[in-house]
Amino acid sequence: MPAQRRAPHPGRSARERIAAKRSARRPRLPLRALLGAAGLLAVLLLGGLAWRFQSTVGTIQQDDPRRQAAAASAQIAGDGTLPAAGGSLDAPFNLLLVGVDKRPNPDESVRSDTLIVVRVDPQQQWAAMLSIPRDSVVTIPNFGQAKINTAFTNGYNYAADLYGPGTDPDAGGGALAAETVEQFLGLKIDYVAQVDFAGFAGLVDAIGGVVIDVERTLLDAEYPTEDYGVERIYIPAGLQVMDGATALKYARSRHSSDDFGRAKRQQQVLRALLAQVKSRGLLENAGALNSWADVLATNVRTTLPLGDPQAIARMAGLARELNAERIVQLSINPNDVEATLSGSDLYWNQADLEMLLARWQAGPQLAQPSGTAPPAAAPVLVKVVNAAGVEGLATKLTEKLRAQGFTLATPETAASVSPATQIIDHGDQPEVAQRLADALGLPPGIVQVQPAEGVSAQIVLVVGQDYQAVWLE
Numbered sequence: 349m350p351a352q353r354r355a356p357h358p359g360r361s362a363r364e365r366i367a368a369k370r371s372a373r374r375p376r377l378p379l380r381a382l383l384g385a386a387g388l389l390a391v392l393l394l395g396g397l398a399w400r401f402q403s404t405v406g407t408i409q410q411d412d413p414r415r416q417a418a419a420a421s422a423q424i425a426g427d428g429t430l431p432a433a434g435g436s437l438d439a440p441f442n443l444l445l446v447g448v449d450k451r452p453n454p455d456e457s458v459r460s461d462t463l464i465v466v467r468v469d470p471q472q473q474w475a476a477m478l479s480i481p482r483d484s485v486v487t488i489p490n491f492g493q494a495k496i497n498t499a500f501t502n503g504y505n506y507a508a509d510l511y512g513p514g515t516d517p518d519a520g521g522g523a524l525a526a527e528t529v530e531q532f533l534g535l536k537i538d539y540v541a542q543v544d545f546a547g548f549a550g551l552v553d554a555i556g557g558v559v560i561d562v563e564r565t566l567l568d569a570e571y572p573t574e575d576y577g578v579e580r581i582y583i584p585a586g587l588q589v590m591d592g593a594t595a596l597k598y599a600r601s602r603h604s605s606d607d608f609g610r611a612k613r614q615q616q617v618l619r620a621l622l623a624q625v626k627s628r629g630l631l632e633n634a635g636a637l638n639s640w641a642d643v644l645a646t647n648v649r650t651t652l653p654l655g656d657p658q659a660i661a662r663m664a665g666l667a668r669e670l671n672a673e674r675i676v677q678l679s680i681n682p683n684d685v686e687a688t689l690s691g692s693d694l695y696w697n698q699a700d701l702e703m704l705l706a707r708w709q710a711g712p713q714l715a716q717p718s719g720t721a722p723p724a725a726a727p728v729l730v731k732v733v734n735a736a737g738v739e740g741l742a743t744k745l746t747e748k749l750r751a752q753g754f755t756l757a758t759p760e761t762a763a764s765v766s767p768a769t770q771i772i773d774h775g776d777q778p779e780v781a782q783r784l785a786d787a788l789g790l791p792p793g794i795v796q797v798q799p800a801e802g803v804s805a806q807i808v809l810v811v812g813q814d815y816q817a818v819w820l821e
Contacts, residue, residue, distance in 0.1 A: 407645040408644055408645060408648050408649060408650060408654060409649075409650060409651070409652070409653075409654045409655060410516065410518070410519045410522075410649050410650065410651050411519065411651070412519075412523065412539075412540070412651040413507070413510075413511035413512070413515050413516075413519050413520055413523040414511070414523045414526065414527065437468075437470055437652075437653070437659045437662050437663065438470060438471070438662070439470075439471075439751055440467060440468065440469040440470070440471075440750075440751065441467075441468055441538040441539065442465060442466070442467050442468075442535060442536060442537050442538050442539075443465070443466045443467075443468060443537075443538065443539045443540070443541060443652070444463065444464075444465055444466075444522070444525060444526050444529055444537045444539070444540045444541070445463070445464040445465075445466060445541050445542075445543075446460045446463060446500060446521070446522055446525055446540060446541070446542045446543075447460060447461070447462050447542070447543060447544065447545075447548075448460065448500075448518070448521075448542055448543070448544045449544055449545050458500060458501050458504045458505075458521065459482075459497045459498065459500060459501050460482075460497050460499070460500035460501075460521070460525055461482040461497050462479070462482065462610075462611070462614065463479070463480040463482070463496065463497075463525065463529065464477055464478065464479050464480070464611075464614070464615070465477075465478045465480065465529060465533070465535075465537070465708075466478075467708060467709060467711075468666070469711060470662055470666050472711065473666060473669050473670055473671075473674060474670070474674040474675070474676070474711045474712050475670060475674070475675050475676070476675070476676035476678065476708050476709070476711055476712075477615050477618065477675070477676065477677055477678065478678050478679065478680070478704075478705075478708045479611035479614065479615065479678075479679035479680065480496060480529065480532075480679075480680055481496075481607050481608070481611070481679075481680055481681075481694055482495065482496060482497035482607065483495055483496075483497075483607070483692050483693060483694045484496045484532070484680065484694050484695075484696060485693045485694060485695050486499075486528055486531070486532040487528075487531055487532070488502060488524070488528050489524065489527050489528065489531065490502075490510065495693065496528060496529075496532065499521075499524050499525045499527075499528035499529075500521040500522065500524065500525040501521070502524055503520040503521040503522065503523055503524025503525060504517045504518065504520055504521035505517070506520070507519065507520025507521070507523075508520075510523075510524060511523060518542060518649050519649070519651075521542075522540035522542055522649070522651070523540070525540070526540050533701075533705060533758070534702075534705075534746075534757070534758025534759065535705070535709075535758075536743075536747055539650065539651045539652045540650065540651050541648065541649070541650040541651075541652065542648065542649045542650065543647055543648045544647050545596060545600075547643055547644065547646070547647025547648050548592070548595075548596050548599075548647075549591075549592030549593055549595070549596045550592060550643035550646075550647065551592070551621070551643055551644075552590070552591065552592035552595045552596075552621065553591055553592040554643055555621070555624050555625060556624070557589045557590055557591050557592075557595075557624070558589070558590055558595055558617065558620040558621055558623075558624050559587065559588070559589055559590075559620055559623070559624065560587075560588060560589075560590050560595070560598065560616065560617065560620050561586070561587045561588075562583055562584065562585045562586055562587075562588065562598070563585065564585050565582070565583070565584055565585045566581070566582070566583040566598060566601060567580075567581070567582050568580070568581045568597075568601040568602070568603045569603065570603045571597060571600075571601055571603070581597050581601065583597070583598055595617055598613055598617065599613050599614045599617045601613075608679060608681040608682075611679040611681075612677070612679065615677045615679075616677075619672055619675055619677075622667070622670065622672075622675075623672060625667065626667075626668065673712065674711075674712050675712075676707075676708065676711060676712055678704065678707065678708050680696060680701065680704065684700065684703075684704050685697055685700040685701050685704055686700050698758075702729065702757045702758055702805070703729065705757070705758075706727045706729045706755045706756075706757065707727060709727075709750065709755050709756070710727040710755050727755040728755060728775065728777050728780045728806050728807060729755055729756075729757050729805040729806055729807070730749065730754050730755060730756050730757065730780070730784060730805060730806075730807045730808075730809060731756070731757040731758070731759065731760065731805035731807070731808050731809070732745050732746045732749070732756065732759045732760075732809045732811060733759070733760045733761070733762050733808060733809065733810045733811065734759065734760070734761045734762060734811055735762035735764070735765055735766035735810050735811060735812050735813075736765060736766075736811050736812055736813050736815050737765040737813065738815075741811060741815070741820075742759035742760060742761060742811065743759050744820050745759075745809075745811060745819060745820060746759045748819065748820060749784070749787065749809075752787055754780075754784065754787075757805045762810065765812075765813060766810060766812040766813065767812055767813050767814060768812040768813075768814055769788075769790065769794070769809070769810060769811055769812040769814055769815055770794065770796060770809075770810040770812065771784055771785055771790070771794050771795045771796065771807065771808075771809055771810075772795075772796050772797075772798050772807065772808040772809075772810065773795055773796065773797045773798070773806070773807055774798055774799070774805070774806050774807065774808065775806025775807065776797075776806075777806050777807055778795070780806075780807060781795045781807050782795065784807065784809060788809075788816075788819055789816070789818075
């Protein structure tokens with residue numbers, strides 16, 4: 349993330365300009381954002397769309413304001429912090445799905461009430477979804493602590509101040525949401541995809557509906573309507589085919605359960621969408637592609653490299669080959685991560701959050717040859733600590749090691765520099781520790797074994813001043 353933004357008004361900080369704008373006016377186009385559930389389908393379908401509908405691609409694809417701001421300020425241009433434009437998508441990548449509701453509303457501004465981070469591994473052919481509760485309190489760059497669903501709002505309303513004149517508000521909202529999630533989870537968001545309510549329902553209808561097995565009856569007496577009123581909805585338990593409007597209500601309903609139940613339903617719909625596409629062979633159906641192109645052009649925006657034919661072909665191939673058992677469904681929830689509740693604000697325990705992220709990054713467990721799945725082994729968590737005094741070193745090395753198959757925790761910076769690099773094994777994991785040493789070309793005997801009291805990662809890599817630049821290549 350850039351350390352400094354380009355300033356249209358010399359002498360005034362971004363925070364001062366934002367404060368002045370807040371007091372001067374309300375947003376000209378107040379909106380409300382709520383559902384990212386159609387985003388994963390949009391990503392997969394784009395692989396079958398873009399090569400046939402280049403005019404649609406030009407409408408859907410957005411430039412990433414984060415990269416534009418970085419280049420303008422000359423802070424991180426060319427250092428690999430962000431993915432290169434038009435990448436081939438060969439390596440694993442992280443996609444942030446954001447939902448937007450673009451109905452004009454004079455009382456509320458745009459919000460992303462549902463955020464889903466999807467990790468995609470094209471080589472191993474798996475995907476993992478992680479839902480982030482909208483009431484999670486995080487640090488939003490240039491705004492301080494607030495609920496995470498306001499990040500898109502602030503990016504949308506102050507796009508030009510944050511990312512430079514001419515930045516599209518939608519792109520600014522997605523960019524600030526991505527930066528916020530990066531800081532919250534300690535990982536890189538490579539791409540962003542946005543979709544609104546109309547896009548979600550339209551995509552479901554375009555594929556002939558989705559088959560959903562409703563676990564328990566859904567009753568919501570206060571479901572929000574298009575005119576900002578409420579209505580009563582009832583969806584019975586059992587297996588059924590849902591059209592777009594019903595699937596939207598099923599995924600969006602808040603009052604029938606809590607946010608954690610809603611996240612589970614949204615991910616259930618994503619899997620059902622992909623299953624329907626595959627079962628009907630719709631990626632090869634030109635008539636269906638025409639319908640999707642119209643819906644996507646109106647309702648979807650993404651920074652994915654749709655202009656690269658090879659990248660599009662790889663997405664299409666992944667959509668065809670991805671099996672349901674290779675899709676991991678996770679969410680940040682009190683059963684997995686200790687939470688502190690203050691009013692409606694949620695504060696998450698960092699150590700628990702890192703363990704959940706480790707499960708998410710590890711992907712699915714392969715079944716044994718007999719067809720029975722072995723007990724899921726907890727991944728070995730590696731943390732990189734920067735003790736070399738080189739800015740950004742731990743973050744870059746974390747991404748490098750993650751691409752090599754290690755499971756990484758949020759990197760840290762040591763309080764003081766250290767002359768020598770060390771690998772500390774806190775969890776009796778000699779094989780993983782040695783594999784880490786081999787990956788970095790470190791000499792024998794570099795691994796130290798220490799007690800595990802009070803640590804969140806089993807293995808800690810302390811990068812000293814003797815680090816090798818080749819590690820980051």
